[in-house]
Amino acid sequence: MKKRNIRLFAAFATATALAAPAALADLVVPNFSYRTGPYAANGAPYADGFNDYFTLLNERDGGVGGQKIAVPECETSYNTEKGVECYESLKGQNPVVIAPVSTGIAYQLIPKVSADKIPMYTPGFGRTSAQDGRVFEWVFNAPTNYWDGASIAIKYLLDEHGGDLNGKNIALLYHNSAFGKEPIRTLQELSKKHGFKLTEIPVDPGSSQEQKSQWLQIRREKPDHVILYGWGVMNPAAIQEAANTRYPLDQMIGIWWSGTEVDVMAAGAGANGYKAMAFHGSGRDYPLYDDLKTHVFDKGLASQGGPHIGTVLYSRGMHSAMVTAEAIRKAQELAGTDAVTAAQVRDGFEALDISDERLAELGLSGFSPAIKTSCEDHGGSGMALVQQWDASAKTWNPITDFYEPDNDVVDALIRADSEAFAKENNITLRCD
Amino acid sequence: MLYREAGDFKTSYRDDSQTFPLKLDRLGYYAALAVAFLVVPFVITDYWANSVLVPFLIYAIAALGLNILTGYAGQVSLGSGGFMAVGAYAAYKLATAFPEISILIHVLLAGGITAMVGVLFGLPSLRIKGFYLAVATLAAQFFLVWLFNKVPWFYNHSASGQITVPERSFLGWIITGPQTSASAKYLVCLCFAVLLAWVARNLTRGTMGRTWMAIRDMDIAAEIIGVNPLTAKMTAFAVSSFFIGVAGALLFTVYLGAAEASETFGINKSFLVLFMVIIGGLGSIFGSFAGAAFLVLLPVFLKNVLVGSLGWPTDLAAHLELMIVGALIVFFLIVEPHGLAQLWRVTKEKLRLWPFPH
Numbered sequence: 205m206k207k208r209n210i211r212l213f214a215a216f217a218t219a220t221a222l223a224a225p226a227a228l229a230d231l232v233v234p235n236f237s238y239r240t241g242p243y244a245a246n247g248a249p250y251a252d253g254f255n256d257y258f259t260l261l262n263e264r265d266g267g268v269g270g271q272k273i274a275v276p277e278c279e280t281s282y283n284t285e286k287g288v289e290c291y292e293s294l295k296g297q298n299p300v301v302i303a304p305v306s307t308g309i310a311y312q313l314i315p316k317v318s319a320d321k322i323p324m325y326t327p328g329f330g331r332t333s334a335q336d337g338r339v340f341e342w343v344f345n346a347p348t349n350y351w352d353g354a355s356i357a358i359k360y361l362l363d364e365h366g367g368d369l370n371g372k373n374i375a376l377l378y379h380n381s382a383f384g385k386e387p388i389r390t391l392q393e394l395s396k397k398h399g400f401k402l403t404e405i406p407v408d409p410g411s412s413q414e415q416k417s418q419w420l421q422i423r424r425e426k427p428d429h430v431i432l433y434g435w436g437v438m439n440p441a442a443i444q445e446a447a448n449t450r451y452p453l454d455q456m457i458g459i460w461w462s463g464t465e466v467d468v469m470a471a472g473a474g475a476n477g478y479k480a481m482a483f484h485g486s487g488r489d490y491p492l493y494d495d496l497k498t499h500v501f502d503k504g505l506a507s508q509g510g511p512h513i514g515t516v517l518y519s520r521g522m523h524s525a526m527v528t529a530e531a532i533r534k535a536q537e538l539a540g541t542d543a544v545t546a547a548q549v550r551d552g553f554e555a556l557d558i559s560d561e562r563l564a565e566l567g568l569s570g571f572s573p574a575i576k577t578s579c580e581d582h583g584g585s586g587m588a589l590v591q592q593w594d595a596s597a598k599t600w601n602p603i604t605d606f607y608e609p610d611n612d613v614v615d616a617l618i619r620a621d622s623e624a625f626a627k628e629n630n631i632t633l634r635c636d
Numbered sequence: 637m638l639y640r641e642a643g644d645f646k647t648s649y650r651d652d653s654q655t656f657p658l659k660l661d662r663l664g665y666y667a668a669l670a671v672a673f674l675v676v677p678f679v680i681t682d683y684w685a686n687s688v689l690v691p692f693l694i695y696a697i698a699a700l701g702l703n704i705l706t707g708y709a710g711q712v713s714l715g716s717g718g719f720m721a722v723g724a725y726a727a728y729k730l731a732t733a734f735p736e737i738s739i740l741i742h743v744l745l746a747g748g749i750t751a752m753v754g755v756l757f758g759l760p761s762l763r764i765k766g767f768y769l770a771v772a773t774l775a776a777q778f779f780l781v782w783l784f785n786k787v788p789w790f791y792n793h794s795a796s797g798q799i800t801v802p803e804r805s806f807l808g809w810i811i812t813g814p815q816t817s818a819s820a821k822y823l824v825c826l827c828f829a830v831l832l833a834w835v836a837r838n839l840t841r842g843t844m845g846r847t848w849m850a851i852r853d854m855d856i857a858a859e860i861i862g863v864n865p866l867t868a869k870m871t872a873f874a875v876s877s878f879f880i881g882v883a884g885a886l887l888f889t890v891y892l893g894a895a896e897a898s899e900t901f902g903i904n905k906s907f908l909v910l911f912m913v914i915i916g917g918l919g920s921i922f923g924s925f926a927g928a929a930f931l932v933l934l935p936v937f938l939k940n941v942l943v944g945s946l947g948w949p950t951d952l953a954a955h956l957e958l959m960i961v962g963a964l965i966v967f968f969l970i971v972e973p974h975g976l977a978q979l980w981r982v983t984k985e986k987l988r989l990w991p992f993p994h
Contacts, residue, residue: 279951284895289687289936311800312893315893386795508949621795
C-alpha cells in the first residue's frame, strides 16, 4: 500500500499548495506587479517604487502609526485573469487597499471590491468615472485620470496655437483596450467644442509592435498633432516609427503612461523633443531620497537591487505608495486606532488632504500638486504638467506648470457615465 | 487487483456498451459526481472557486468543444478564442436586451449563436484541409476579435469598450455579478460541464460521432461508404462551436464578470484550449477534463509553491513557471503523444494486473 500512501501524500500536498497562503498580522497592501511579459519594462520600475517607499516607512518609522506594512507581491503579467487570481488569493490576507496597476484589472475588480468592501486605489488609471464618489463608494483615482489627461493635452495644444485649434487635425494613436479607449469620448466632445478634427487610430495590444499601417495613415493624413495613449512595448515602437517616418516629435504628446525613459531610449536621438504629461515629478532631487539612501538603498533593501531608482515610473509607484500611506495615516487618525480595517482605510482615502506643506514634511516638496478628496470627489484636482524629452541629456524636463483640466467638459461626462452606471446597477447615490 | 474485472459479467449489449463497463469505474464516477455535487458546494471558498474550480470547469467545456472538432472530426481549429468571444458577446447582448429571461437560457442561446457563426467559418473546411484550414480559422479568430472591438453596438457603446455582466439570479440565487457566492458560481459551471460532457459522450459514440471519426480517419473513404462530408463537417463545427460558445459565455458571465475582446479572447486563448486538447488527449472526453485541469491548475500550483512556500521573487517564479509548463508539454508529447487520457488508460491496464503482472 506504499504507492497509495504516496498518492495520498501527493494529493494532500497538492491541496495544501493550491490553497491560499495564510494571513499576516500587519497591515497588508498588496503589490499587483508585472515583471514579465510585454509590459514588464513598465511594470518593474513601478513595482520597485511602490515597494521601496513602504520599506522606507517600515525601516525608518516602524510602519505607519506603529503598524508595519506588509507588501506581498503578486505577478499579474498585466493579464486580467491572472489579476483576478491574484485578488482572490490575496483577499485571504485581509488587504486594506487594492491597487492593480492595470485598467483592465481595475474594471474587473471594481464590482468585486465593492462587494467585498475593500477600497481600490487607481491613480491616473482605471475607470475615470470612479471619480464620482456618489456612485463609486470604494474606488479612488486621485490625483488625476484619463479624461483629465486628454483635456490637459488639448489645453496645452490650445496654448501652443494661441487658443485656436479650429480646423486642425489631431490624431489619437491608442492601445486598443479599455485603457486606450477611455479618452475617446472626451476628445470627441472637445473636438466639437474647439472645432478640430479627431482621427482615431487603434493599435491592437496583441501586435502593438507592428505599427507600419498606422504610421502610413499618419504620414498620409499629416495630422497637426498626435496624442499617444500607449503602454508597454507599444510606446517605444510608436516613437521609433515617428522618428522613422520623420514625423516631428515635438508635435507628439503622450499620456503619462507613454512618457517614461524606456519609451524614448530605444529611438535614441530620434526621440528628442517628444512630449508627455506627468502628474508628479521624477529624478532623485528630493530630500526623501536621502532617507531612502540611508534606510533602504545602503542597507541593500532596494526592491530588485534598485536598477530603476528615480525614473518616471519608479516615482509613480512611490507616489501611489505615498498617497496610500497617507490614507492609512488619516484612517488611523479618524478611527482612533492603529490597526485599521479596510473599511476604515476607505474613510481615510475619502478624507485625504495632502497639502504642499505636508508634501514638504514628507521630503517631497513640489513632487506633486496637493491632493484633497471628499465624499463626492474621489478624483482630486486632476492637474498634470507637460514635460519634454531631452535625448542628449537623457532627462525629462517639465516645460509647463501644472494645468487644470477642462472641468466643464470632463465633469459633465463623468456625471453622465457614473449616473448611467448607477442606474444600470441600482446604486443609490451617496453624499446627500 | 485494484481494477477487478472478475465476476463483472454482462448479459446484454446495452450493459456491454455503457460508458463505464467496469463496476469499479462506474462506482468511482458516481462517487466523484456525488462529491462534486453534494460535498464541494458546502466547503468551497472564494479562492478555490475563482482560482481553481470555476476556470477548470469552464476550460473543460471549451476543451470538450475543440476536442469534438479536432479530436473526433479531425478539423484543426485555431479560432477557439474568437468563438468564445462570440459566446460572451452574445450572452451580453441577450442579457442586456432581454433582462426578464433567465441568464442560463441566454448562455445556451449564446452557444446556439456561436454554433451558427462556427458553421459559417467552417464552410471553407469543405474545400481546404489541414494547415490551410488552420489558417482559415485563424482568420476567424482575428476577424471576430476585431469586429467586437470595432462595432460599438456589441459593447452597448460603453466608453472603455468593456462588457460588464448585469446581476442576475436563478430561483432566488444570485448567479452572476459580484455578489455571487462561490458555491453558486461553482454549481452553475458544474451543471453545464456535466451536462455537456454527457451530451458529448453520447454524440461521439452515436451515428454522428462515427461519421466524424470516419471523416477524420480518411475523408475520401468515408465519402465512398456513404458519409456526407458536408453534414459531417458542418455538424462537427456546429456542435463544437456550441460548446465553445457556452464556455465563452460562462467565462464572461459567471467567472470574470467583465471582459474585453482583444485581451480576454485573444489568440493566446485559442492556443491554450488547443494545448489542453493535445495534452489531454485527442478524441477523448476524459482527456478534455485532464488537459484543462493540467493547464489551469499547474500554473496556480507552481505559483503557490514557488512564491507562497519557497518565498522566491514573483518575477523569477513567473519565468520559471513558463519554462516548467513548456518543458512539461514537450515532455508529455515525447513520452506520451496521445496525451494524459492515454496515460490514464495505460495506468488502468497496469492496475488491472497489479500486483501480479505476468
